[in-house]
Amino acid sequence: MSLFENTLKQIEKAASIMKLDENVKRILSVPQREVEVNLPVKMDDGSLKIFKGFRVQHNNAAGPYKGGIRYHQQVDMGEVKALSAWMTIKCSVVGIPLGGGKGGIIVDPKQLSLGELERLTRAYVRAIEPVIGPETDVPAPDVNTNSQIMDWFADEYSKIRGKDLRGVVTGKSLEAGGSKGRNNATAQGGVYVLEEYAKTVSLNPKETKVIIQGFGNAGGVVAKLLSKAGYEIVGVSDSQGGIFCSQGLNVDELTSCKVEKKSVVNCGGATCKKVSNEELLEQECDILVLAALENQVSAKNAGNIKAKVILELANGPVMPEADEILDKKGIIAIPDILANAGGVTVSYFEMLQNADGKYWSEEEVNPKLKDIMVSAWEEVSANSKKYNCNLRDAAFITSLLRLEQKIREKGLI
Ligand code: NAD
Numbered sequence: 188m189s190l191f192e193n194t195l196k197q198i199e200k201a202a203s204i205m206k207l208d209e210n211v212k213r214i215l216s217v218p219q220r221e222v223e224v225n226l227p228v229k230m231d232d233g234s235l236k237i238f239k240g241f242r243v244q245h246n247n248a249a250g251p252y253k254g255g256i257r258y259h260q261q262v263d264m265g266e267v268k269a270l271s272a273w274m275t276i277k278c279s280v281v282g283i284p285l286g287g288g289k290g291g292i293i294v295d296p297k298q299l300s301l302g303e304l305e306r307l308t309r310a311y312v313r314a315i316e317p318v319i320g321p322e323t324d325v326p327a328p329d330v331n332t333n334s335q336i337m338d339w340f341a342d343e344y345s346k347i348r349g350k351d352l353r354g355v356v357t358g359k360s361l362e363a364g365g366s367k368g369r370n371n372a373t374a375q376g377g378v379y380v381l382e383e384y385a386k387t388v389s390l391n392p393k394e395t396k397v398i399i400q401g402f403g404n405a406g407g408v409v410a411k412l413l414s415k416a417g418y419e420i421v422g423v424s425d426s427q428g429g430i431f432c433s434q435g436l437n438v439d440e441l442t443s444c445k446v447e448k449k450s451v452v453n454c455g456g457a458t459c460k461k462v463s464n465e466e467l468l469e470q471e472c473d474i475l476v477l478a479a480l481e482n483q484v485s486a487k488n489a490g491n492i493k494a495k496v497i498l499e500l501a502n503g504p505v506m507p508e509a510d511e512i513l514d515k516k517g518i519i520a521i522p523d524i525l526a527n528a529g530g531v532t533v534s535y536f537e538m539l540q541n542a543d544g545k546y547w548s549e550e551e552v553n554p555k556l557k558d559i560m561v562s563a564w565e566e567v568s569a570n571s572k573k574y575n576c577n578l579r580d581a582a583f584i585t586s587l588l589r590l591e592q593k594i595r596e597k598g599l600i
Pocket residue numbers: 328329330331332373400401402403404405406424425426427464478479480481500501502527528530531
């Protein structure tokens with residue numbers, strides 16, 4: 188089953204519980220626009236390489252399309268379509284006036300020099316320039332893209348249009364018009380939601396062991412935030428593999444070690460054992476944070492998960508077939524469309540600041556983010572009780588109720 192089919196399955200399930208208007212479901216089951224581009228890039232050795240890129244605009248009933256750009260060797264149109272649909276759903280879960288989009292380029296950025304990466308990014312901007320803009324479609328970082336890439340993006344777009352249009356993209360550096368708090372936003376938003384959940388089960392951080400899959404923007408930051416809040420981090424992984432340390436890990440040391448030794452597998456010391464990515468997910472812990480890629484928990488391994496709670500900072504890390512098994516085992520999955528919505532929320536704040544030309548302090552950003560995440564959590568938990576369903580179905584229902592209204596207001600049904 189393709190990733191996009193997974194997304195449709197999730198929409199279908201929530202739609203049948205809440206009895207969503209059939210035509211709303213039909214509208215949301217197809218993206219509004221799918222763009223595929225071929226990007227010629229001059230390489231450092233003088234050769235020319237052609238890279239394939241995508242931008243999918245899923246739905247803009249709630250506002251301009253919004254969603255990150257992924258640089259990865261396994262990106263394809265199906266994945267980008269799924270990610271764009273989740274963006275539409277996610278923005279609506281937290282009630283921000285944005286729609287859903289996503290982009291990607293088939294590339295392993297680790298194989299490119301900085302200059303090649305810049306030329307590739309600028310070529311991508313030139314190719315999709317006709318369909319994006321600060322009020323139409325605003326990309327952002329995702330896997331393997333960062334503020335430097337967003338700065339090139341904003342610069343190239345502004346050059347083409349002949350004026351400063353840095354609001355075309357979010358996740359920029361502070362110097363180029365980024366928002367304070369954006370770097371931490373995805374993880375911070377997830378932590379705010381986890382704290383709300385923790386209150387409902389009187390969870391004590393000091394007695395709670397956490398495993399984190401993925402140690403990039405989302406995973407690396409959540410490790411710092413959770414460890415600061417008193418949680419014990421007992422396992423981590425990245426694309427090279429993982430380590431499990433029953434005695435706990437020092438996150439600051441781990442972060443410096445990862446920079447120095449390139450992967451968490453080379454860190455941790457004698458009290459840690461090396462494990463594969465698959466093995467890490469099945470180790471003893473209370474909370475499993477998924478912060479890498481999609482399709483990590485399937486029907487095959489869901490039965491072996493020992494965590495009581497899964498916090499989904501990645502998009503689509505739990506497959507629909509696994510949900511049923513987790514439900515039966517009483518494992519709570521705090522779904523991606525709620526748990527990782529902090530990133531797009533602070534991206535929205537960045538759009539507001541760019542339009543206004545006035546910039547907020549981190550002390551202003553975080554309480555605004557918290558308000559939005561806590562309200563979304565409350566709405567989703569209330570819908571979970573009202574419709575007697577798990578948190579994923581409840582988050583979809585929360586989102587679809589708002590989208591149905593927007594689509595109706597537009598006179599589309
Ligand atoms: P990133 O590129 O900064 O980090 C990804 C991490 O995952 C890296 O540590 C990488 O080594 C690791 N990884 C890759 N394959 C792995 C595997 N098979 N097993 C274990 N680790 C693996 O990316 P990110 O921005 O942190 O994104 C991670 C996830 O969070 C993605 O699903 C992304 O869509 C989602 N997300 C990110 C944001 C954001 O603001 N960055 C917002 C919402 C959702």
